Amino acid sequence: MSKAAASSKKTKSFEQTLWGTADKLRGSVESSEYKHVVLSLIFLKFVSDTFEARRQELIDEGQGDYVDMVEFYTMRNVFYLPEQSRWSHIQQHAKQDDIAVKIDTALHTVEKSNPSLRGALPDNYFSRLGLDPAKLAALIDSINNIDTLVKREDGAASEQDIVGRVYEYFLGNFAATEGKGGGEFYTPKCVVNLIAEMIEPYQGKIYDPCCGSGGMFVQSIKFIENHQGNKKDISIYGQEQTATTYKLAKMNLAIRGIAGNLGEVPADTFFKDQHPDLKADFIMANPPFNLKEWRASTELTDDPRWAGYEVPPTGNANYAWILHMLAKLSENGVAGFVLANGSMSTNTSGEGLIRQKLIENDHVDCMIALPGQLFYTTQIPVCLWFMTKNKRAQQFTDGRKHFRDRQGETLFIDARNKGSMIDRTHKELTADDIADIARTYHAWRGEFDGETVYEDVPGFCKSATLGEIKANDYVLTPGRYVGAAEVEDDGILFEEKMAELSQTLYRQMKESTELDAVIRRNLEGLGYEE
Secondary structure (H helix, E strand, O other), X not given: OOHHHHHHHHHHHHHHHHHHXXXXXXXXXXXXXXXXXXXXXXXXXXXXXXXXXXXXXXXXXXXXXXXXXXXXXXXXXXXXXXXXXXXXXXXXOOOOOOHXXXXXXXXXXXXXXXXXXXXXXXXXXXXXXXXXXXXXXXXXXXXXXXXOEEEOOOOOEEEOOHHHHHHHHHHHHHHHHHOOOOOOOOOOHHHHHHHHHHHOOOOEEEEEOOOOOOHHHHHHHHHHHHOOOOHHHEEEEEOOOOHHHHHHHHHHHHOOOOOEEOOOOOOOOOOOOOOOOOOEEEEEEOOOOOOOOOOOOOOOOOOHHHOOOOOOOOOOOHHHHHHHHHHHEEEEEEEEEEEEHHHHOOOHHHHHXXXXXXXXXXXXXXXXXXXXXXXXXXXXXXXXXXXXXXXXOEEOOOOOOEEOOOOOEEEEEEOOOOOEEOOOOOEEOOHHHHHHHHHHHHHHHOOOXXXXXXXXXXXXXEEXXXXXXXXXXXXXXXXXXXXXXOOOXXXXXXXXXXXXXXXXXHHHHHHHHXXXXXXXXXXXXXXXOO
């Protein structure tokens, strides 16, 4: 067995084993709470493992006198843990009836000892759930077998994306049970990767108005690291309404040493914007699809975020998210976000007028139709919007790249034929798919100094003018613009091909006639005559 196959098998086993253990909580806690129980414990296990690794490192270096000095941990982005908050302490008392209280105490102590975790960890959560101590002990034993640290080639410890992986797995498995018709969706990594590769968040402020568990931020950091950038060159802003998910996001960032401003409390972005003066250089988001009744008819009608546009309808928040993100963009900023396909063509309740003004104001930079079956939690067809306030030629001060003047133009990419099936029901964009799509966008923006020249490709991409979009009634569906893919000439003369197709048709017509006669005889034999 190859190393890759072995690794894949090990990962699958880890997730399935964890799922099986957590599923034993059924009857003790609502299924929607499983992921929060598991992730809180995995977080505690992870920070304990990193603490113990750093503690042993200090001892090995002859600095044993400093093992209880907080500064020697924080300097390595490691959380210092008092004795009662360490995983070894939890494991030691796992079989006791008051284990829920001990877990709550441990989480509270971790947060109290590390200011960057303020508001991130559950407060008396396990005690309030009233979990069966035996089932909780079994879950602790299962998590204890997870190696949250892997070794790099240089021997140093490196974290796995445990929180993200488990969150995706649990959210996907419980989506149907929880009845999430249009709410909390985990964005597949390949989609987040594509957005990051498209907008290239190297420097400046990154914002996600509906950040969920913080996956967009994590991938932004990975993009920077993969392209030899410096994560100190960016600052992160976000907001999340659901309290438990807000805590997950803070945990997700904390274990990676990522500083971010997610607001003081979980809150509704529309009604309690916690970053009112923010102008972001990059916006990455996956808003809840087709969110209904997001405001009453008279609420927010005079909100400055809609200035110059129709007020978004109460029955669907898609265009409220669009206008909110547009209002948050800096003058040269770019936003990339996921929406349901209906957003590209709807004319319901003034949405078509909003889209028309967005197009006429030249804010729509690129539209991408994505393949189906990418999401674990919804079958709704989705697309990517990319918006900017400035399509004029730009030269970046860091010399990294420049953009050509693309005023009055919008790029359409039809990627519905991209992606590969990873199981019977789900598809994933490959690294080559992502590179192909992103390279097309970058070439269209003129980033390659003539080395890579953009060209329309029938069936895949088309640079359309405002006039062409207007002729299509301001509909932004890529299929309307890219046309059909060119069919390669097979070299067979038309007359020969037509003769062959005609013979095939005649043969099929004859077979059809014979089959009709057989069916008629059978019906007559059963007494069903005309």
